[in-house]
Amino acid sequence: MPTFPAAFQTLILPYAALFCKRVFTHAQLLPAGAILTPGKRTVTAALRIMGLAQHKAFHKYHRLLSHANWSALAASRLLLQQIVRLQADNQPIVVGIDETLERRWGHKIKARGIYRDAVRSSGSHFVKCSGLRWMSVMLLVKIPWADRIWALPFLTALAPSKGFYEDKKRQHKPLTEWAIGLLKLVKRWMGERKVIAVGDSGYAVLELLHQLSGQVALISRLRLDAALYEPAPPAAASKKGRKPLKGNRLPTLQAVSDDSKTAWQQATITDWYGGQTQQVSYCSQTAIWYHTGKPPVAIRWVLVKWQGKVAAFLCNDVTIDAVSILGYFVRRWSMETTFALVRAHLGVENQRQWSNKAISRTTPVLFGLFSLIVLLADELARQGLLEGQSSSWYHKSHLTFSDTLGCVRRHFWRQMHFQTSASGTDVVKLSAHQFSLWENALAWAA
Template sequence: MNWGHSWVVLGVIVELPFRPGHYYCLPVLFRLYLNKAKANQHRRVYRTRPELAVQMLDTLCSHRKNRRFHAVADSAYGGQSVLNNLPPNCDLTSRLLMDARLYEAPPVRRPGTNGRPRKRGNLLPTPAAMLEGRCRRLSFKIYGRTDTARVAHVEARVHSVPDRPLRVVAVEPLTGGRKPQAFYSTRDEATAEQVIAWYAQRWSIEVAFHDSKQQLGFEEPQGWSRRSVERTAPVAMLLYSLVVLWFARAGHRQYQPLTCPWYTSKADASFADMLGTLRRQTVRQKVLSLALNGPGSRKVKQLLEHTLAIAV
């Protein structure tokens, strides 16, 4: 039998000078999700994953109240439990169901009108219906390639949060083989291209998960106490953030790509390359600090560095 942990992670998406046009997600905050049975067992208040995400957004946004934040999340964190509880200084871009009910803004209430004021305006076409009408044809660069799609967008409100205007974008890819999708952003003044580009940046958190699991053992630690569990796994992802920041600040100057005749298309350093560069520089400092003198000492140092480069 295997036991797994479910983590909700908040990261900061950055574009670093050593690789323009590419985005990295640097994990900074973590919450361990417990189902209702486990929460009751440990005498803790049960919170859903979206509620844990809102907690972390509150922590981050309250730390810099004069700064505007913009969260990007998949559909699991794009529902009303998040949209209704966003910090005042935080926007959100996420996915939307293709059959989502959309509404215009409620009409201005005329003086002397009886009855309760309307919360919603007229019903608008769903994202799927939007694609059946007149659409623009756009080409944009996302996920490292150029895609072409039919795009329709509108300012609308959703049924569960009628008082918040959203920019809703429906996309039908013409290349790449993906299905039609819909996105929204609380930045209702944004263009369709901006909303699509913002959501595409979300993929960087998946890359961070993958690299942390493959290179730093994020999914491997075993712990028997609560503190052990809550500390070990987040440390792996914090190390991911530290390694990327080190490489951006200094490591990219020492990076030496390995010569691989069978892999000539690689142009940029992967996280494995960043980690290997850090290891080589660390060992190199240790080797240079050795009191090796006399004939052949230089070759010994070069041999140690070369052996390490092959090993990592």
């Protein structure tokens, strides 16, 4: 077993409580191997990069994902407790929630379905794809050394289609119920700390807003033609029958936007798309959002104009001001970046597992590996060891995730093989074993 860097051991040690001692020995090697492996993040690739290509008991590492008893939820809670330290204690916990499609084929992958491929589709072009649908919750926090809002995944759940449950006792859960369960779980983990969740227009659902009211503040887009009402008037004590749920109908947000008498305010939103600063005009009020047969929900709506565009947003916590709602919502755009990065740099969609348990564990682990790498990089930044690639023709003022991953890899190689070398030496001796590992990694990197 190789000697891991101290920063990695500090981060991985709390997870030892999830495994028995024998299994944890294998468990800590796989994430280290996944960090160092270029290309596909399979179990065998991790073993090769760690120098265990001739290990006879390689099947034990596969069984860690397919058979070993450990709780992925407990691991998610530990990871959340680690990444929340990247922000101040007096700030609310801002999380994003969204689903993504992992493209997978094969009749042995029972949870797969046919879904709309959001990456390849557009407003006029619809693309369907076979794969696994994942719902992920990410902490949206500003990383000082990157000077950007990054989305750090910590809780990812498989949300199969309705067809998956046709021959099973369990009933199908729509995405709304998955979101309610995951966000309530995050709130329970965070205790008294305020939790704010942001999602796209798919999460602007009355049942979801109603279930989370008083627990999680949910921010989402709102239709410009949504049915908004005044609060219900107080019912007379002598009046019998049902109490009113709403008051008079209010103008639609489209009508408010077109009205020349609407009073607009100006605001500057930082961390807009691309990390830019954006000037916007907005107006905001509170209202009751109601639809027949659905529970009424008190919301604060925010109507925004910028560069000729108009959009509306809502929040089920009316105490949050309009500018804060906009600032929280624009953080959501970093989630799409994370989805792209885990595919490009961490091997998501390259798995080869077929068992249900291994499939349900591998992708969430790779998503969590993204956050683990950021935590390792943050520790290196505190020690002044985090440096990106630079050249005479290009210098980066802030690091990207590819820079971060490269710095963490470089630190691993140095600590695992050169920790006994004297500082300031011109020549570093390289063992034949280590040279072989690097030779193979470079030769098959593509």
